[in-house]
Amino acid sequence: MTKREIDPYTGRELTDHEWDGIKELNTPVPKPVYWFLGIGFSICVVLWILLPAWPGISTYTKGILGIDQRDQVNEALAAGKVDRSTWETIVASNDLAELSGNEQILQVAKDAGKVLFEDNCSVCHASGGIGNAGYPTLNDTDWLWGGTVDEIYQTVRGGINSRHDETRFAQMMAYGEMQILSRDEISMLTDYVTSFSEPTQNEQQHTAAAALFETNCSSCHGIDGTGEQLLGAPNLTDAVWLYGGDKPSIYQTIYYGRAGHMPHWDGRISDTDLKLLTLYVSQLSETVSED
Template structure:
């Protein structure tokens, strides 16, 4: 059983614990620690009194100083918005030719739009608009809905197959799932689409060509070069959104495609949308320069 005793050197009582001859002293807490604890408690009380601290149901205590970070941030945003109101107003109201002719305005627009693109578009379209499976490449001259800033503004504002009433609408039918074509017909059409890189042969009597003209030409064109403004891509080039291999084309014919792009109007201002339109419009030029 442990026995307490007084240490002859320090004068403190021991706790009765002994580790191989080393005895634990029942010494008091150092005074500096007590002072530190006192100061921190007093500081906490002062902060609780001066600043927002305690939850009160749906609100909180405001503190004697009435500080509110939301109000402070809102004030900072308002100040920043006012400071750039001159050029953002111009971006929202001037026609694109006037903006393009103003190097200072274009510089501000593109610098800001680069960050906007990274925050809102890059997750799908990739860095520099390089695209990826299911998401069109923006750094080339191939466009489904038009590649001018004016066209891109409309696409950004209303989206594609989005809930917005003015959205672009495009849908590839599910020829297999909906029973529009049989399995053998889809197999034939898959093989035919893979030959379109050489172009459509006029008056081609083959089964694949006939199936294409009867089921696909209305959207993709009789020449299979697509129809800008309908969202139907060119099938004669090497640019594929979902993939041009046999398995992917067959899957597309079986189940259809319906790409969706959000309508950015509720999230971005008119000035921000038009900045992005100018930025995206210039991506193909930058992409061509990078490729050289």
């Protein structure tokens, strides 16, 4: 081998490549790069020996530490199953009154019930049950159909105006469309209904409207307008509105009537899940009333 030419300026060897009189320096890779490569490779070898690493045809090298994430997953799943079967048995074999006194089950309902709620109910009632126009808020203490666990269970199980045999039935007649009341009478009633929650109206007009209300509306909403949960007739005095409390919305409600529809869940989800949902919904309002 002939000795390579030395570059007079840097003192480095030159390669034999030459372009138009310019020659290329033979610059070696710096030593630290080799050290790092060497250290990195040694660490790999150690890890290959300790941990599962190389795939084979039907198996793989297991590593001398015997660590296997599949085992860890299986253990976690088995623990979850034992957990689930314990609380599932408790939920299935106790009634709601007993379950609502069981802290552990209430906690399960908070977690598992939340998932069920988000999957099945939030399309209408919104995430966390905060409600939408026409879809009641479930995280308050204002109930159309009653807020005890048994009442909530019945509402969810049979639905409202649904095809289930045990559906709840809510019907507010279309007083205008069916020509039961004139437009003027409906306007008077609109003012009157508004006055329940905003008492600033003309007294004299009220006497006539009160009579109309008593004849037409009190059978469901009560003479004082506080509603009747057995009929799903809302409390009109509390400034909580399902369909809006401004005058045009109230007029619309009286003129065209309202009949909210909620599908039944009996047969679509298991009874255990129904109970969990009930406990979840009932806890939504508890957190609010504690405030």
